[in-house]
Amino acid sequence: MKALHEKIRKEGKVLSHTILKVDSFLNHQIDAKFMLKVGEEFAKRFEDEKITKVITIETSGIAPAMGTAASLGVPLVFAKKSKSSNMDQDVYSTQVKSFTRGTVYDIKIAKEFIDPEDRILVIDDFLAFGHALLGLKKIINESGAEFIGAGIVIEKGFQGGGESVRKAGIRVESLAIIEAMKEDCIIFCEK
Amino acid sequence: MKALHEKIRKEGKVLSHTILKVDSFLNHQIDAKFMLKVGEEFAKRFEDEKITKVITIETSGIAPAMGTAASLGVPLVFAKKSKSSNMDQDVYSTQVKSFTRGTVYDIKIAKEFIDPEDRILVIDDFLAFGHALLGLKKIINESGAEFIGAGIVIEKGFQGGGESVRKAGIRVESLAIIEAMKEDCIIFCEK
Numbered sequence: 001m002k003a004l005h006e007k008i009r010k011e012g013k014v015l016s017h018t019i020l021k022v023d024s025f026l027n028h029q030i031d032a033k034f035m036l037k038v039g040e041e042f043a044k045r046f047e048d049e050k051i052t053k054v055i056t057i058e059t060s061g062i063a064p065a066m067g068t069a070a071s072l073g074v075p076l077v078f079a080k081k082s083k084s085s086n087m088d089q090d091v092y093s094t095q096v097k098s099f100t101r102g103t104v105y106d107i108k109i110a111k112e113f114i115d116p117e118d119r120i121l122v123i124d125d126f127l128a129f130g131h132a133l134l135g136l137k138k139i140i141n142e143s144g145a146e147f148i149g150a151g152i153v154i155e156k157g158f159q160g161g162g163e164s165v166r167k168a169g170i171r172v173e174s175l176a177i178i179e180a181m182k183e184d185c186i187i188f189c190e191k
Numbered sequence: 192m193k194a195l196h197e198k199i200r201k202e203g204k205v206l207s208h209t210i211l212k213v214d215s216f217l218n219h220q221i222d223a224k225f226m227l228k229v230g231e232e233f234a235k236r237f238e239d240e241k242i243t244k245v246i247t248i249e250t251s252g253i254a255p256a257m258g259t260a261a262s263l264g265v266p267l268v269f270a271k272k273s274k275s276s277n278m279d280q281d282v283y284s285t286q287v288k289s290f291t292r293g294t295v296y297d298i299k300i301a302k303e304f305i306d307p308e309d310r311i312l313v314i315d316d317f318l319a320f321g322h323a324l325l326g327l328k329k330i331i332n333e334s335g336a337e338f339i340g341a342g343i344v345i346e347k348g349f350q351g352g353g354e355s356v357r358k359a360g361i362r363v364e365s366l367a368i369i370e371a372m373k374e375d376c377i378i379f380c381e382k
Contacts, residue, residue, distance in 0.1 A: 029304045030253075030267040032245075032260035054223075058250045059269070062221075063257055069223035076221040078250070113220045 001041055001175040005188055007034070008154065014181045018159070019100070026125055026153065030063045038175065039067020042123060042151035045173045046072075049148045051121045053077060053114070055140070057096075057107055057132055064153050065123035072121075077114070079107040079136065092142055096135040099128045099159070107135055116144030127152040127174060130161030137170060149173065157189055192232050192366040196379055198225070199345065205372045209350065210291070217316055217344065221254045229366065230258020233314060233342035236364045237263075240339045242312045244268060244305070246331070248287075248298055248323055255344050256314035263312075268305070270298040270327065283333055287326040290319040290350070298326055307335030318343040318365060321352030328361065340364065348380055 013021040025031040042064070054076045056065035062078055069076035082105065093108035114120075122136050133150055140147040147170060155162050155174035165172055177189040204212040216222040233255070245267045247256035253269055260267035273296065284299035305311075313327050324341055331338040338361060346353050346365035356363055368380040 023301065024304075025266075028268065028271070028301055030257060030260070030269065032257045032267050033264060035257065036261055059253065059271075062250065062253045063267075066221065066223045066226065066254055066257055069221070070227055073224060075216075076223050076254075077219065078221065080219070080250075110214065110219055113215075 001038070003034070003037070004153070004176045005190070007031075008176055008178075008186060012186060014183060014186060017181055018156070020154070020156070020178065020181060020186070022154065026063070027060045032063070035063040036067040036070070038064045038153060039069070039071045041175060042068040042121070042173065043071035045151065046121050046149060049119060049121070051119050051148060053118045053120050053145075054123055055079065055109070055114075055120055055136060056123045057081065057136070060125040061123055064125060064151075068121065068123050068151060075113075077109060079109045079139070082106050082108065092139040094135045094138045097129075097131045099131070107132075107139070109139060111143070114140070114143040114145050118143075118145035119148050120145050121148055122150040123152075124150065125153050127155040127161045127165070127172070128159045130165040133161070133165045133170065133172075134168065137168065151175075154178065192229070194225070194228065195344070195367045196381070198222075199367055199369075199377060199379075203377060205374060205377060208372055209347070211345070211347070211369065211372060211377070213345065217254070218251045223254070226254040227258040227261070229255045229344060230260070230262045232366060233259040233312070233364065234262035236342065237312050237340060240310060240312070242310050242339060244309045244311050244336075245314055246270065246300070246305075246311055246327060247314045248272065248327070251316040252314055255316060255342075259312065259314050259342060266304075268300060270300045270330070273297045273299065283330040285326045285329045288320075288322045290322070298323075298330070300330055302334070305331070305334040305336050309334075309336035310339050311336050312339055313341040314343075315341065316344045318346040318352045318356070318363070319350045321356040324352070324356045324361065324363075325359065328359065342366075345369065
């Protein structure tokens with residue numbers, strides 16, 4: 001998505017070879033109108049898939065996921081993060097390793113909000129090592145619903161998550177794929 | 192907002208005299224299209240105020256705040272919650288007492304995302320005792336920006352937050368004000 005590439009080039013801050021900060025439009029300040037456009041793009045890419053629900057993980061996935069859900073006209077469910085293990089029988093939960101924080105956290109979704117008939121599109125802000133997506137895959141499989149695909153705003157191609165997730169049979173659509181980052185240079189994988 | 196009253200009556204679950212669960216469209220599952228309408232309503236109520244920025248607190252405030260920011264055509268900034276006190280000089284931070292969890296947490300916003308010239312509209316999902324709004328007021332005052340008003344999806348009128356916040360000089364627009372809750376009955380304060 002060209003407009004996204006431009007935005008990353010203009011506003012993104014490369015903090016290290018692995019960390020890109022896009023706090024000005026995605027992770028702290030949010031460009032709401034742009035997120036609606038991001039959502040339209042995801043909706044277009046999955047328009048033939050009869051998606052019935054969008055799922056994301058709090059917090060930064062919510063804005064692009066909301067744009068997508070609004071565009072598709074389906075509900076959005078966000079998985080909640082919690083530090084403690086949850087034994088509640090009314091929720092699906094699994095553990096996810098965080099790349100940025102080096103910690104493990106639980107994600108959970110109330111069972112009532114995933115129907116076995118659902119055709120699910122997962123939306124997230126970043127794809128790095130793929131742990132969040134694989135965690136959601138586990139939850140979706142457990143529910144009996146179908147995991148149709150994942151829409152990612154920024155994929156860090158050099159961290160291998162995209163490969164693992166695609167190998168696990170998940171269709172991944174990333175609006176920007178970053179091949180490498182240097183101090184003042186972001187190299188995109190462009191089609 | 193009549194459509195919101197209907198949605199609360201139809202989907203809200205009264206867990207006690209003080210706790211209303213609206214997980215099906217606001218706090219866990221999100222009705223994305225409806226949140227865009229909620230945002231349009233807030234934008235309409237503050238249309239003459241030349242708002243330049245919408246601020247909310249993660250997580251549940253993000254959806255209605257995004258609808259509002261998209262409708263007004265301004266950026267949205269969400270305050271981040273953290274358990275530990277943050278001494279970072281680049282952020283505004285303050286402590287907020289949580290009604291639902293009985294804990295105290297820090298909220299913080301990077302200084303770069305509030306301009307002293309900003310005219311700020313705060314959006315939140317619930318108004319109970321008003322601690323979150325008063326915390327944001329402190330941050331906004333410190334930044335030098337102007338706190339124009341607050342848009343609340345559901346105000347729990349019986350918990351007094353609305354009164355405290357209005358007494359502190361903040362214009363509050365609530366789309367639904369609940370006077371009292373009983374097992375199978377939610378009493379709205381309707382105009």
